[in-house]
Amino acid sequence: MQLYSTNNKNLRVSFQEAVFNSMPQDKGLYMPVEIPQLEKGFITDIEKYSLPEIAYKIASTLLGDEIPATDLKALIEDAANFDAPIVKLDKQTFVLELFHGPSLAFKDFGARFMSRVMAYFLKDGEQLLDVLVATSGDTGGAVALGFLGVPNTRVTILFPKGKVSEVQRLQLTTNGKNIRAIAVDGTFDDCQTLVKQAFADDELNSKFRLTSANSINIARLIPQTFYYFNAYAQVKRQGFATIVFSVPSGNFGNIGAGLLAYRMGLPVHQFIAATNANDTVPRFLETGVYETKPSVQTYANAMDVGAPSNWVRIMDLFKEDRKVIQALVKAYRFTDEETLAGITEIFEKFNYVACPHTAIAYLATKAYAEENPTDESAKVFLSTAHACKFPEVFSAEMTAKIELPEQVKSLKNNPEVYDELGKDFEGFKEYLLKK
Numbered sequence: 001m002q003l004y005s006t007n008n009k010n011l012r013v014s015f016q017e018a019v020f021n022s023m024p025q026d027k028g029l030y031m032p033v034e035i036p037q038l039e040k041g042f043i044t045d046i047e048k049y050s051l052p053e054i055a056y057k058i059a060s061t062l063l064g065d066e067i068p069a070t071d072l073k074a075l076i077e078d079a080a081n082f083d084a085p086i087v088k089l090d091k092q093t094f095v096l097e098l099f100h101g102p103s104l105a106f107k108d109f110g111a112r113f114m115s116r117v118m119a120y121f122l123k124d125g126e127q128l129l130d131v132l133v134a135t136s137g138d139t140g141g142a143v144a145l146g147f148l149g150v151p152n153t154r155v156t157i158l159f160p161k162g163k164v165s166e167v168q169r170l171q172l173t174t175n176g177k178n179i180r181a182i183a184v185d186g187t188f189d190d191c192q193t194l195v196k197q198a199f200a201d202d203e204l205n206s207k208f209r210l211t212s213a214n215s216i217n218i219a220r221l222i223p224q225t226f227y228y229f230n231a232y233a234q235v236k237r238q239g240f241a242t243i244v245f246s247v248p249s250g251n252f253g254n255i256g257a258g259l260l261a262y263r264m265g266l267p268v269h270q271f272i273a274a275t276n277a278n279d280t281v282p283r284f285l286e287t288g289v290y291e292t293k294p295s296v297q298t299y300a301n302a303m304d305v306g307a308p309s310n311w312v313r314i315m316d317l318f319k320e321d322r323k324v325i326q327a328l329v330k331a332y333r334f335t336d337e338e339t340l341a342g343i344t345e346i347f348e349k350f351n352y353v354a355c356p357h358t359a360i361a362y363l364a365t366k367a368y369a370e371e372n373p374t375d376e377s378a379k380v381f382l383s384t385a386h387a388c389k390f391p392e393v394f395s396a397e398m399t400a401k402i403e404l405p406e407q408v409k410s411l412k413n414n415p416e417v418y419d420e421l422g423k424d425f426e427g428f429k430e431y432l433l434k435k
């Protein structure tokens with residue numbers, strides 16, 4: 001697999017280089033030079049395959065000979081070791097549950113695969129790999145649990161102080177070992193800016209072997225394609241010929257992976273980008289003007305992103321052709337009030353407790369279905385996190401229905417350890433140099 005930079009189509013790096021660099025020097029994003037097509041037969045017969053089989057097929061098609069077959073198979077079986085089932089809500093509506101991994105969010109798919117790919121490429125005796133990651137809540141937990149105990153690695157997580165839920169914070173701060181957490185006095189965008197500045201800093205780069213675990217890393221994007229194919233296999237088993245995906249979006253890595261799957265040959269009828277008040281992309285699709293804004297805080301805090309870092313990848317996938325993207329991706333945005341009403345509606349109609357992100361994807365699905373009453377596709381909205389990660393939005397009746405997974409019960413027994421910093425780069429740099 002060869003990759004270029006979205007800022008320099010002549011650049012060529014291997015998958016291994018792209019994984020460790022995370023971002024090209026020119027501040028573009030890595031993209032595959034060629035997007036390989038899956039054979040027609042594989043798509044036609046996809047309902048015969050399990051999730052690990054589908055994952056191996058896609059990964060090997062994309063990666064080529066970068067990782068030998070037996071190693072790649074073992075890596076995928078270890079990384080994708082939990083299910084991604086669809087749950088039927090009504091005749092045409094399904095929720096794709098992506099929260100059955102260790103941190104209870106879809107980011108486990110990306111983080112587990114990436115940490116194992118990095119560990120695979122790391123040779124004995126090499127310099128310690130320093131993973132820097134900014135999180136609005138869920139990335140940090142997935143990355144921490146993905147890397148926990150992986151030799152020769154150290155993870156530094158920056159999270160916006162007071163803006164993550166208790167379960168999220170515990171997932172970041174109770175690990176110890178090779179994981180350290182920093183509460184930044186600022187927003188998620190501030191955390192992300194600090195990480196980007198660190199990568200651009202010569203002194204830090206000469207002292208440390210830095211890499212990013214954010215959704216800009218190509219090794220996070222690839223495994224997120226797996227569950228799109230697997231969801232299609234599941235609706236095919238239920239007799240549907242076409243599929244619509246609704247994706248609750250923040251940095252647009254998740255829907256970006258879906259669009260990559262589409263470009264590899266997954267026959268998706270329509271994508272729906274669902275956002276909260278952070279609506280940079282919906283506004284762009286309406287007006288053609290791409291204008292980022294400072295993020296605003298909402299109940300769906302993992303989507304509080306004013307400058308979605310993966311959007312350039314989506315533009316690149318479709319050769320910057322806004323018309324093509326507009327046709328394939330419908331965008332909807334919802335306020336906090338609407339989100340709460342959505343949570344109530346899902347509970348009352350389907351007896352299902354959905355986290356705020358999931359509720360936004362549901363509302364977008366519903367809006368799309370109302371506008372397109374003749375579309376007989378299976379409508380699949382992605383549930384990106386377990387409801388217990390966002391307890392503050394639920395009524396007592398809903399809370400009583402939420403089953404706490406084992407992973408959460410054990411967190412509360414561990415001591416919390418984290419440092420606190422401001423949002424200035426100098427302070428963060430000093431921390432990295434001195435700690």
Ligand SMILES: *Cc1c(COP(=O)(O)O)cnc(C)c1O
Nearest residue numbers: 138250251252253254302384385
């Ligand atoms: C990260 C996250 C999102 C947004 O995903 P992107 O890939 O950044 O668009 C949505 N929901 C939850 C629960 C998340 O953790």
